[in-house]
Amino acid sequence: MTPANQARQLVEVDSIEIHVLVNDEIDLISPSPNPLVEHTQSFAGVPLSPVPDPAARGGAKLEMPMRNICCGAHGLSLFITATKDSVSKTLLFDAGPEEEVFERNATRLRLPMGDVGAIALSHWHRDHSGGLLSAIRLINSKKADGSQVVVALPPDRPDYRGVMFDAPVSLEPDPSLLEIENAGGKIETVHNACTVLDDMFFISGDIPRETSYEGGIPSGIRYSAQTGRWTTDELIMEERYVMCKIKDKGLVIFTGCSHAGLINIARNAREVGSSPIHSIVGGYHLADASPEKMENSMRDLMELEPSLLMPGHCTGWRFKGLIEKEMPGRMAPIFGGIKYSL
Ligand SMILES: [Zn+2]
Ligand SMILES: [Zn+2]
Numbered sequence: 001m002t003p004a005n006q007a008r009q010l011v012e013v014d015s016i017e018i019h020v021l022v023n024d025e026i027d028l029i030s031p032s033p034n035p036l037v038e039h040t041q042s043f044a045g046v047p048l049s050p051v052p053d054p055a056a057r058g059g060a061k062l063e064m065p066m067r068n069i070c071c072g073a074h075g076l077s078l079f080i081t082a083t084k085d086s087v088s089k090t091l092l093f094d095a096g097p098e099e100e101v102f103e104r105n106a107t108r109l110r111l112p113m114g115d116v117g118a119i120a121l122s123h124w125h126r127d128h129s130g131g132l133l134s135a136i137r138l139i140n141s142k143k144a145d146g147s148q149v150v151v152a153l154p155p156d157r158p159d160y161r162g163v164m165f166d167a168p169v170s171l172e173p174d175p176s177l178l179e180i181e182n183a184g185g186k187i188e189t190v191h192n193a194c195t196v197l198d199d200m201f202f203i204s205g206d207i208p209r210e211t212s213y214e215g216g217i218p219s220g221i222r223y224s225a226q227t228g229r230w231t232t233d234e235l236i237m238e239e240r241y242v243m244c245k246i247k248d249k250g251l252v253i254f255t256g257c258s259h260a261g262l263i264n265i266a267r268n269a270r271e272v273g274s275s276p277i278h279s280i281v282g283g284y285h286l287a288d289a290s291p292e293k294m295e296n297s298m299r300d301l302m303e304l305e306p307s308l309l310m311p312g313h314c315t316g317w318r319f320k321g322l323i324e325k326e327m328p329g330r331m332a333p334i335f336g337g338i339k340y341s342l
Contacts, residue, residue: 001152001194001203010273011199012247013082016342018281021105022077022096022131023312023336026070034332036249036279036308038341045339047110070108070337073101075127076256076283076313077135078334079111082200082244089197090115092139093242093254093282094122095131102131106138109337114142117197118150119185122256123239124157127313129174136183151185152196152203153177154238158222161233168221168230190240193272202243207260207268209235213296214261241265243273246342250278250307257314258285263300270304279308279342281334287316298322308342310334 002009031041046069048062057063075097081090090112096102106113116139122128132151139149157177162170180187193205215234222233236259244252251273255265262284270277286294297319301309309323312334323331334340 001150001188001190001196002199003192003194008274009195009199010202010243010245011084012245013084013200014247015083016244016246016252017081017083018334018340018342019079019109019111020312020334020336020338020340021079021109021111022073022075022101023334024072024074024314025312026072026336028069028335028337032332033329034308036342037310037332039332039338045337047108068108070105071101072336073097075101075130077102077131078254078282079116080201080242080244080254081115082197084200087198088115089117089200091197091201091242092116092119092135094128094256095119095135097127097130099131099134102134103138105336112142113139114144116149118152118201120152120190120196120201120203120240120242121154122241123154123236123259124174125161125236125257126171126174128256130172132175133179133183136180136185140184148184148186150188150196151180152188152190152194153180154240155189155191156238158233159225160223162221162223162230163217164219164221164230168223170223200244202273204240204243204268204272206237207239207241207264209260209264210267211261211263211296211300213293214264216259236260241269243269245273245275246278249342250276252278252342253280255280255282255284257283262286262297263304266301266304266306277304277306279310280306281310281312283313284311284315284319286319287314289316289319294319294322298326302326306330308332310340
């Protein structure tokens, strides 16, 4: 990791490919509505398997078994490959909610896991960290040189996170640092912004919270084993975003859950990246937003003039509907199992 107060050293890449390994929704059929992104459609990305006895099937040699189709799950994991001058680097952004989901989808998609040079975790929430140990083991097992994958983690892992209703409701714990090390991960804690993988990927530091209407998770809490107490934790201050820059196109911003706020993230990315925003890919976390928050977010999003919007995970159908209404044709929502080329 190279420290980066600004993203000046972020290398401009020629192209980016995004395989969506885990996402809440799947849609293997729809075409791309925005010419700035190409993606597989009409089941084209689903791997085919050989038919054992083609003669009994009228000569069909290949079939598309349902077990080859990627499954949806609440969470996010993106397998991102950036290429410059024929050199490619791959970063895994988040790992989805469960080990079984990660393994199942990685196997079904037949992705070259050994190519992953680094994993970046957006924040400490189980729907992003639950598959992390599986991801580390799978990646390391495919590395011919026996090297260990770098795992870039946000600081300040809570013992538990949860939400306060009448009483606290806890999430499962995120993998501990010891578990991550024991799985074979080479931990690098991202205290400040940095670049990784030959400066092709930027990982942010703390994201300034500047808008008046993006306040994190209402009633969010964290538990400390040391104090034995749950305390308020709505802002998820350790959240990080990942960013690339495509030559002649601009910034590609990857958001995990956008607890920091979609607009806070996009504004910070544009400021540190000093370039126009090409696209915003990932969770926008507006599924449960009030109409006022959605309207404010939409207004400020339009002012940022992104060329392409690729919402997924926790964005919610209401905000996706609003984008399509206000910025028709600009959005290509992400779906599990699909490969997107920018
Ligand atoms: Zn979250
Ligand atoms: Zn999430």
